[in-house]
Amino acid sequence: MKLDRDRIVEEAFALLEADGLDAFSVRRLATRLGVQPPALYWHVESKAELVTLMAQRLYAEARAGHEGLEEWRDWLIAFGHAMRGRLLAHRDGARLCAVAEPDRAATAETRQALAAPLIARGLGEDVALSRLGSVIALALGWTIYEQNGGMHDYLEALFDFDASFAASLEAMIAGFPREA
Incomplete structure (x- = not known):
């Protein structure tokens, strides 16, 4: 099977599921793919870039599928739930996104891509x-607790994660001024 970025990222997620972020390495990924580590470096420059690509995929998946929502508040609520869902779908997903480095070469492109759904619904880019950053921060912080075994067990005895996240997300978004 041909080695390309998409396959590398797919296998990187499989490795993350199997071993977790602490044991994640380019060497282990190369072994999983049946290649030597230098073969991966033709496609990704470093482990940091690979982690960034993985995080970018999670963010893109969370942004997708909300086209039918016309109000920016509804879009942000749907995005927040999708972001949390994407993070929870992968072992250490929140930690992965929290440690990912930004792709500084694509800053203008990234700004436009991130803001586009909300600009289309009447908000200015800034x-x-x-507001998107606030929702991402809530989802990341929340899921870091959910994915931390000891903290998860403790908090689960105190409240329902799903209901409490939904209430927190809705309260935060309701507090945003209506004007753009």
Whole structure:
């Protein structure tokens, strides 16, 4: 099977599921793919770039599928739930996104891609990015607790994760000013 970035990222997620972020390495990924580590470096420059690609995929998946929502508040709520879902779908998903480095070469492209759904719903770019950042921070913080075994067990005895996240997300978004 041909080795390309998509396959590398897919296998990287499989490795993450199997071993977790602490044991994740380019060497282990190469072994999983049946190649020597230098073969991977033709496609990704470093482990940091690979982690960034993985995080970018999770963010892109969370942004997709909300086209039918016309109101920016509804879009943000749907995105927040999708972001949390994507993070929870992968072992250490929240930690992966929290440690991923930004792709500094694509900053303008990234700003436009991130803000586009909210700009289309009437927000200015800076406001869109600020509100999106708030939702991402909530989802990341929340899922870091959910994916931490000891903390998860402790908090699960105190409240329902799903209901509490939904209430927190809705309260935060309701507090955003209506004007763009």
